[in-house]
Amino acid sequence: MIDIDIKKELQSPDGTMILALNEVIKQGEFIALYGPSGAGKTSTLELLAGIMKPDEGHIKVNGESWFYNSKSLPIQDRKIAYMFQDYALFPNMTVEENIQFAAKKNSPKTRIADLIKQMQLDELADKFPRSLSGGQKQRVALARAMAQEPNILLLDEPLSALDTNTRLSLQNYIKELHQSLGLTTIMISHDISEIIKLADRVIKLDNGKITGIGTPVETFMQRELSGKFKFTGEVINIQQQGFIYIVTVLIQNNPIKVIAQKTEVEDLEIGEKVVVASKAFNPIVYKLTK
């Protein structure tokens, strides 16, 4: 259990901002941190990891004090694996050495070999990070995080730079690891479908304050589901054709065209997240043939 109640003054481009967090995260929970950039999401992870120190308050993890009265548990003792946005793979070490460097001294050698196999890194073991693709780097970073045998996994937009297929398979990896190792995971993500797929709860942050906490469905779909079709997507085009408008929405990686009226389009902008819902009474289900 993570019990966090802290304040920290941060310098942002718009001046100073007070990051105030007060929340309890249960053991084994998967939390998504969601909010605009500059809301304090990365700072939240850094405060938990001990990279940054709070100005006041306390952090307690499983009964152990991590921060209280400006006394801070050393970063080395926190058993946190942190997957940085830039992956932070050590350029001077091969894939295998990277994983080895993260492993505990007394951990059996077979564990590293197992991890390499599990993350399908066999052929990359002797390669240096600079020769890897984004998806491969991400897999190495994940394997390295697991080698640490952490209690808590922090992910800073881990999948943002990847193409959709790689993204989907790595989402599955993360979910599997989270469940099989009983981790408490906190992930920063801007991708609503990713959050719905992975997270138990969403913490919404804005301007340093928690503005909402709830399940992904509660957070992103305010109204009841009530049997309607609902998909979240991103507006990629709005086109006027006579009296009506055609809005193209990207759902997963399929562009879908929706007919809309002028009133619906008025406050829509390209790049905005929207829900596409249908009141279809009798939907047809096709089996997909391969």
Place this chain on the structure above:
Amino acid sequence: MDWQPLILTFQLAFITTLLLFIIAIPISHWLSFTKSKVKPIIETIISMPIVLPPTVLGFYFLLAFSPGNTFGSWLDNTFGLQLVFSFSGLVLASMIYSLPFMVHPILSGLSNLPDSLSNASYLMGHGKWRTLTKVLLPNIRPSLVSGIILSFAHTIGEFGVILMIGGNIPGKTKVASIAIYDEVESMNYAAANRYSLILFLMAFFILLSVYLINRNSKNQSLI
């Protein structure tokens, strides 16, 4: 030709560079992560030798190390160190004189590494020392090489400081740059030319190697 001044020059440059390398790493490491208020002051002091005339440094060394002075006599009484007109005095003065040439490349190398590298290592349970030696330093090899070469070259080119506190004692403080001055004073232009030509060519090839290393490091071949 008397090779002694050249040999002495290289001994001085070698020892100075070695000692500087050892002390510049902790200094640069501290400067790269500290948020202390004294950081600008420390950086200024380290950089002073770049802008100060060497004679100013030499003058103050001479005053400080002189056995007639409190500090100088304390050094003499406690450690038996006489730093004026001695080789060890030259080493100490050269170290201070060349300090920015070692610290600046290492500091800029360390500052250019993303913070996430050291943080990742700390989170894996590794301490500051292990992180520095296993993660940070191996990834700034071109900067380390630049620092070593520049300090070495800068020490070879030293003149003013040595003239002030070292004098011109053959085999002890008469380095090549002093020897050139000495030969010119006694109208011995041929000998001065030999020393000068050797130093000229050395400076050229040393600096050339720095630029070649910097060009290669952009292609990451040294990392």
